[in-house]
Amino acid sequence: MKADIRTDLAMEARELHAAGTGVSEQNEQREGYAISRIRIETDEAAKALGKAKGLYVTIDAPELTYGGAAVTEAAANELSAMIAGLDGTALVAGLGNRAVTPDALGPRTAEKILVTRHIKQYMADAIPHHVRSVCAVSPGVLGVTGIETMEMIKGAASSSKPAVIIAIDSLASRRTERIGCTIQLCDAGLQPGAGVGNARSGLDRQSMGVPVIAIGVPLVVYASTISRDTVGLIAGELGLMNNEESIKELAAKAISEKTGELIVTPKEIDALIGSMSAILSNAINMALFGTDHAELKSLIA
Numbered sequence: 001m002k003a004d005i006r007t008d009l010a011m012e013a014r015e016l017h018a019a020g021t022g023v024s025e026q027n028e029q030r031e032g033y034a035i036s037r038i039r040i041e042t043d044e045a046a047k048a049l050g051k052a053k054g055l056y057v058t059i060d061a062p063e064l065t066y067g068g069a070a071v072t073e074a075a076a077n078e079l080s081a082m083i084a085g086l087d088g089t090a091l092v093a094g095l096g097n098r099a100v101t102p103d104a105l106g107p108r109t110a111e112k113i114l115v116t117r118h119i120k121q122y123m124a125d126a127i128p129h130h131v132r133s134v135c136a137v138s139p140g141v142l143g144v145t146g147i148e149t150m151e152m153i154k155g156a157a158s159s160s161k162p163a164v165i166i167a168i169d170s171l172a173s174r175r176t177e178r179i180g181c182t183i184q185l186c187d188a189g190l191q192p193g194a195g196v197g198n199a200r201s202g203l204d205r206q207s208m209g210v211p212v213i214a215i216g217v218p219l220v221v222y223a224s225t226i227s228r229d230t231v232g233l234i235a236g237e238l239g240l241m242n243n244e245e246s247i248k249e250l251a252a253k254a255i256s257e258k259t260g261e262l263i264v265t266p267k268e269i270d271a272l273i274g275s276m277s278a279i280l281s282n283a284i285n286m287a288l289f290g291t292d293h294a295e296l297k298s299l300i301a
Contacts, residue, residue: 169214
């Protein structure tokens with residue numbers, strides 16, 4: 001991936017390597033939003049894009065922050081397809097630091113998940129027998145707990161014996177217009193902390209022994225990435241396209257040296273986290289419980 005361009009979105013990585021092979025892509029336009037399905041099929045493509053092999057589904061909706069029943073349903077349908085056939089307990093893991101607002105998406109989403117494992121264990125007659133067993137955990141971050149995120153989730157998984165793990169985390173984008181307007185789902189797992197350049201042990205099928213579905217929303221952009229895009233626009237306006245890349249590199253270097261790895265997030269991030277955590281939790285609940293979602297919510301709320 002090009003230097004100083006940080007992104008967790010496979011869609012954006014693909015935009016930077018459009019000519020690469022080993023990737024299949026399907027795009028679908030619907031009213032109010034678009035869906036992109038990118039499958040990274042080879043090790044070479046995975047290395048070029050900086051992403052693990054697997055399916056990456058991106059739902060792009062400019063009006064998502066103002067509500068999105070249709071987008072919630074679309075996310076639920078995509079997640080349902082990814083977990084089809086994975087019967088048994090589902091463990092939902094909300095990654096991130098609740099005390100740092102842009103990183104609180106995971107914990108805020110996990111707290112809204114309809115958990116049923118304890119009811120099925122101790123009060124089985126309280127809910128229909130076909131209702132899925134679901135549990136949720138918010139493991140915190142290494143800097144607060146002193147324990148790797150993967151270790152915490154592995155401990156929860158050893159007790160709950162899940163058939164699938166669904167992990168939610170905040171992501172980084174290379175475009176400010178995608179903040180809070182994009183949902184990415186993938187079946188390749190994730191690396192906790194990758195969105196802020198602090199990647200830890202991978203949370204995936206290889207490390208956990210069961211499929212790991214990762215869901216995220218871009219909520220931050222690196223200042224160096226913004227500087228590159230801004231300089232590109234200025235170079236185009238001034239007719240300096242021949243020197244565009246060298247100017248971009250100089251701007252990114254200046255930003256890095258003067259401000260360090262500065263990360264930018266919107267001023268309305270509190271409201272954005274509340275809205276996106278509601279959308280994601282509703283989508284996950286719909287995917288896990290299907291038509292029982294609304295009835296179950298009234299039973300255990």
